[in-house]
Amino acid sequence: MSSSDISIMVVTGTRERLQMxxxxxxxxxxxxxxxxxxxxxxxxxxFIKGHTATAPAEGEFxxxxxxxxxxxxxxxxxxxxxxxxxxxxxCSMAMDVLHTKPEDLEPYLSEPLGLTKFLSDTAGSQVWTx
Amino acid sequence: MAEKKVIDARGTFCPGPLMxxxxxxxxxxxxxxxxxxSTDKGSAADIPEWINKVGHQMVSTSEENGVWHVVVxxxx
Numbered sequence: 001m002s003s004s005d006i007s008i009m010v011v012t013g014t015r016e017r018l019q020m021x022x023x024x025x026x027x028x029x030x031x032x033x034x035x036x037x038x039x040x041x042x043x044x045x046x047f048i049k050g051h052t053a054t055a056p057a058e059g060e061f062x063x064x065x066x067x068x069x070x071x072x073x074x075x076x077x078x079x080x081x082x083x084x085x086x087x088x089x090x091c092s093m094a095m096d097v098l099h100t101k102p103e104d105l106e107p108y109l110s111e112p113l114g115l116t117k118f119l120s121d122t123a124g125s126q127v128w129t130x
Numbered sequence: 131m132a133e134k135k136v137i138d139a140r141g142t143f144c145p146g147p148l149m150x151x152x153x154x155x156x157x158x159x160x161x162x163x164x165x166x167x168s169t170d171k172g173s174a175a176d177i178p179e180w181i182n183k184v185g186h187q188m189v190s191t192s193e194e195n196g197v198w199h200v201v202v203x204x205x206x
Contacts, residue, residue, distance in 0.1 A: 023145055027145050027148065027176075027180075030149070030152050031184065032184060069142050071145065071149065079149045083149065083153060
């Protein structure tokens with residue numbers, strides 16, 4: 001990967017961080033960067049079909065954001081895949097912990113990926129962590 | 131003959147207007163224009179940035195009563 005490629009590791013489940021991660025993924029992907037998103041820990045559950053898409057606010061900004069017409073973070077992640085060059089991978093370890101199968105996840109996610117492969121594939125890229 | 135379509139993204143925050151523009155850009159022909167209406171000042175700055183980066187054409191940007199009118203042309 002090159003330095004113009006963007007790798008995003010999302011592990012938190014708060015509104016502000018999920019929103020910012022989704023903004024970086026979507027805008028980066030539609031602007032010509034190859035984007036790779038790795039969902040793990042508290043972030044993954046939001047991408048299980050039927051799970052709530054409303055994440056708890058971390059602070060005042062997150063609470064304020066709730067009442068505004070901000071694009072939902074899951075829509076932005078889907079935009080990244082459908083409108084740009086992005087792939088979103090669920091962490092295989094987190095899937096094992098949650099007893100989740102690939103068919104349980106939103107259809108725009110790619111196949112599960114291990115951390116070793118993610119780190120290998122994204123070597124040399126920008127890495128963003130949320 | 132080139133056509134022009136209006137995208138009403140008023141009330142949507144960044145990057146909503148940009149995403150709506152890009153989704154519509156895929157549906158139009160080269161030479162056609164899109165006019166994005168946005169109340170988000172950041173998007174009025176971000177859309178020209180994206181247009182220049184990916185190689186489309188800016189036609190005009192104007193503001194009237196708190197609404198930005200960003201007109202772009204599909205170039206490729």
